[in-house]
Amino acid sequence: MSAILIRNARVWDGENDDAYLGEVLVEGNRIRTVARGRGQIDGANAAEIVDAEGMFLMPGMVEGHCHLSFVGPSRNQDLGEIPPEEHLLRTCRAATMILNHGFTSCYSAASAKLRIDVVVRQEIEDGYLAGPRYRAAGPEITVTGGLGDERKAHMHAESFGMMADGVDEVRRAVRLCCREGVDNVKFNVSGDEFVGHARAEIVSMSEEELTVGVRTAHDWGKRVACHSRAAESVKRSVRAGVDCIYHCDFADEEALDMLEEAKDRVIVGPAFGLVHNSVFEGDVVGLTKDVVERMGLPRKLEHTIRTYEQMRKRGMRVVVGGDYGFTITPMGQNARDIGHFVKFFGYTPAEALRCATAVGGDLMGHKGELGVIREGALADILLVDGDPLADQSVLVGPDHFAMIMKNGAMFRDPRQRLRPAHRIAAE
Numbered sequence: 001m002s003a004i005l006i007r008n009a010r011v012w013d014g015e016n017d018d019a020y021l022g023e024v025l026v027e028g029n030r031i032r033t034v035a036r037g038r039g040q041i042d043g044a045n046a047a048e049i050v051d052a053e054g055m056f057l058m059p060g061m062v063e064g065h066c067h068l069s070f071v072g073p074s075r076n077q078d079l080g081e082i083p084p085e086e087h088l089l090r091t092c093r094a095a096t097m098i099l100n101h102g103f104t105s106c107y108s109a110a111s112a113k114l115r116i117d118v119v120v121r122q123e124i125e126d127g128y129l130a131g132p133r134y135r136a137a138g139p140e141i142t143v144t145g146g147l148g149d150e151r152k153a154h155m156h157a158e159s160f161g162m163m164a165d166g167v168d169e170v171r172r173a174v175r176l177c178c179r180e181g182v183d184n185v186k187f188n189v190s191g192d193e194f195v196g197h198a199r200a201e202i203v204s205m206s207e208e209e210l211t212v213g214v215r216t217a218h219d220w221g222k223r224v225a226c227h228s229r230a231a232e233s234v235k236r237s238v239r240a241g242v243d244c245i246y247h248c249d250f251a252d253e254e255a256l257d258m259l260e261e262a263k264d265r266v267i268v269g270p271a272f273g274l275v276h277n278s279v280f281e282g283d284v285v286g287l288t289k290d291v292v293e294r295m296g297l298p299r300k301l302e303h304t305i306r307t308y309e310q311m312r313k314r315g316m317r318v319v320v321g322g323d324y325g326f327t328i329t330p331m332g333q334n335a336r337d338i339g340h341f342v343k344f345f346g347y348t349p350a351e352a353l354r355c356a357t358a359v360g361g362d363l364m365g366h367k368g369e370l371g372v373i374r375e376g377a378l379a380d381i382l383l384v385d386g387d388p389l390a391d392q393s394v395l396v397g398p399d400h401f402a403m404i405m406k407n408g409a410m411f412r413d414p415r416q417r418l419r420p421a422h423r424i425a426a427e
């Protein structure tokens with residue numbers, strides 16, 4: 001079995017607050033040994049030795065709300081206007097790009113077309129496409145008029161939604177996704193500020209529809225995520241048994257209490273990037289201050305912040321992932337959410353990093369063996385040139401990653417990196 005020994009690293013294990021000088025031995029696709037200090041692990045049997053030169057060693061990051069097939073749309077219906085062939089190729093590019101940005105795992109929060117996620121996941125698993133571990137989803141199952149229904153009378157339009165009204169249609173939509181091979185099922189339970197006729201505080205999906213949908217998905221062994229911004233939609237999602245509830249911006253006291261009571265089975269995620277960029281960086285896509293105000297986005301931002309301060313205090317498991325993939329949230333910015341957790345929600349840097357690693361591993365279905373550096377864990381490891389505990393922005397963009405290892409294999413090898421002295425000599 002191949003073995004790689006990484007020496008002289010500052011190890012942050014995804015679980016504790018501090019990093020320490022240490023070394024990690026990887027055998028096959030697993031971490032075999034983790035040790036504090038120098039020269040503790042015998043390198044004699046290691047085929048390869050990597051000197052980390054004091055760099056920061058941490059678990060590969062997990063994107064908890066990923067849309068690889070959202071390939072830069074400005075409007076939702078733009079996704080319906082890309083033919084499947086182009087759409088698939090562009091999604092493949094996004095898969096490689098996100099791995100290159102340090103995300104070795106992604107939990108899909110919806111695929112814009114039914115089979116894109118599934119096919120991309122398979123291509124990655126079969127070793128033909130460079131990409132993260134990927135839990136594939138189907139489109140967002142939604143009701144007529146809900147988020148994801150871009151049609152108007154006499155006008156056909158598609159986006160990321162799969163229309164289903166009534167329990168029979170919802171059950172059928174879930175089975176259809178299962179037949180095509182998804183790992184995750186997604187429901188849109190509330191509207192959104194971006195939907196004029198179904199704003200964020202509108203509850204669009206009935207309790208009966210959601211309950212039947214969740215039960216069907218669970219019968220088929222799938223994980224369920226949902227889009228729920230309105231307080232009542234959050235409560236409905238908890239009662240229906242949803243595994244991962246996104247947004248929750250307008251959760252009231254009762255909804256927060258219900259979440260807290262269910263925190264051992266429910267994971268949440270704010271998907272804050274889209275909210276953040278719309279309010280603070282909307283200008284780049286023509287979202288002027290006036291429009292942003294009229295859409296109620298600053299108000300939504302305030303609610304999100306208050307809600308996630310509470311989520312933190314109540315000990316909820318929260319994942320990062322911010323609806324990256326739209327024009328306003330370009331794929332590749334994903335790690336910005338980690339800094340947002342610190343700046344806006346009051347997380348300590350280590351807590352925010354855990355949301356991007358250990359908690360994400362839990363969401364991926366590998367609690368305790370993904371998103372952590374410990375003996376027996378899956379070998380998804382980054383070497384970062386910088387200190388993310390001091391400055392989270394070093395995790396944004398590909399530049400600071402000297403090593404990206406997924407499942408024990410080097411996607412980026414630090415030994416192929418030009419040292420500063422060599423760089424100068426080459427110039």
Ligand SMILES: [Zn+2]
Binds near residue numbers: 065067271323
């Ligand atoms: Zn989303």
